[in-house]
Amino acid sequence: MLKNALRVAACALVATACGNGQPEGAPGALKVGYVVNFMSHEWYQNICKAAQRHAATQGVDLVIADANMDVAAQISKAENLLAQGVDVLVLTPVDAKAMGPVVQQAKAAGVKVITESNPVPGSDTYVGIDNEASGYKAGKWFAQYASDRGLNPRILVIGFPNFEDCRQRVAGFKRGLAESGIDYAIVQEVDSQGLKEKAFKVAQDALTAHPDINVIFGINDDSTSGGMAAYKAAGLDEGGLTAIGFGFEGVVGQTALMGDTSYRSALGMFPDFVGVSLVDAAIQLHAGKQLPHHYETPTIMITKENVDQFYDRSAQPFAMKIDAVRNLLP
């Protein structure tokens, strides 16, 4: 009985596994294969969902595979997609340095290659935000905010130094602050690994060492909200805190911004727009158009005042207003 049930389940699994790989849709449609690095993250989910929606409206066949942070899996999945005859290969590299051979393989087969978030030599373009410039925006915004209110900023940076992107965000933030000429001190930098749980723990220790911290800058929304939770748990006066997020990609940041919290602003990275841009870039490359080395997607500091300009708040999570975001492009 049990054995039979298991056998049925195994067959069903095999069937679905095989069924997923083949691109469907109209013959002659543009076929795009995308191997994402880490689908279980909210950020990439938003990218994938938006890309899928946009692909459907544009009549593009989009197949998405997940590398789940495994370089070897990413390469083999990319090779599978190439074998299936995709016209454009999109990669969010698990490790940009390891992508060279598979990019070469694609080029040899006449397939266009787009990378997301990181450039890889040989690819036709890379789509994504400029992390350093975005961090810089956050730094400049905060410097203005602080000087308007006469704050004496004692800053806790909650970073994720293992990641180049996150290091650049912090570097940009510091550059923005330094260029503004305000008085400030970065009291401590801690590592949250991008997780709320870890952010809470390390922020709690940092706040014990430096109870005078009055500004928290996190490299993503979970880092900032974990830091805010630690601030609250430490019994410090939340009214004196200014928290700045990065990403504004989902419910966490949105609830914090609209609620009565110390979360004052976040750098909006618009993952939906990245997803749309991936498909747009694929269409343009396929049509023979040359794209710049960096196909930049826009970012802006989101506050209570301007959130309605970019988001429809009646949806949960907020729905991005694509044209408003597109207008941010130079």
Next chain:
Amino acid sequence: MKKWAGRIVQNEQAGLLLALILLCVVLSLLSPVFFTAINIKNVLRDAALVAIAGTGMVMVILLGEIDLSVGSTQAVAGIVAVSVLNAFSSVVLALGASLMLGAFIGLLNGLLITRAHINSLIATLGMMAILRGSAMVSTGAVSIQGAVDGFVEVGTGHIGPIPIPVLIAFILLALFFFVLHYTTFGRYIYAIGGNPQAARLSGLAVDKTRILVFVIAGALAALSAFILASRLNSGQPNAGLGFELQVIAAVILGGISLTGGVGTLAGSVIGILILTVLSNGLVLLNVSSFYHDIARGLVIILAVYLDTRRKQSLLRRMLRGAQ
């Protein structure tokens, strides 16, 4: 005097306790805030989470088994706790649901090991992956926020000056100290871990004990999940990533032998405190996070090495005495 000193050296936990005290002294000298009430509370609160799940792990490892599903259980049980909390606006129901789920996961682990005869490393490794996947699937990888007032009290509140998680951990440690050393069930655990064959031939209920231990370990992991969820006021699908290794490292550091049958709960508590104090101190001293892992690895290896040396020299002295 000599006798007294000898007893301390011969005590199982002496070396570790000394290491812990030394670590605390050094950190107090280096950081003015280390030895303050707030920081001690922070350390104990962090240690409490590991200790609660660690109590289950101690029993599992004493049996000569291992449980890798603890971290993923933390994710799933946290998500279930917050979902039930939001649906029924009841903290008690949320606690009940997550404990039941944890116990059920433990039961599955136990059955896989005793009935399907799958090695516990493999069975719980599989369970770890299944639970992590379920956490991702059920939430769409997005955390669920708690929407009930009073829920955060469990993880962040105090009774008198004592943080609630610390109180819970203390009560559980006392309870399981009693269970391990003064009940038949506890003696069975040591006996089975020491020599399963002999235990079985002596007519001990080996499989029943194993299953029960995994059920308890699952429920305790779920309890730690509940406290973590309360502290963050959310169920996080990526909660507890690597938590199982943190727990196992602390327990092993505390002198529990991976081959089973040897070690004490008290030793593991010291092991947990050493690792918690260490990571707390490194942040207080503003040491770059890249060094944290190196420091943790060195401390584990050094502490276990010192402990092994001390035990060997004790053994030699005992043998010489016997001649």
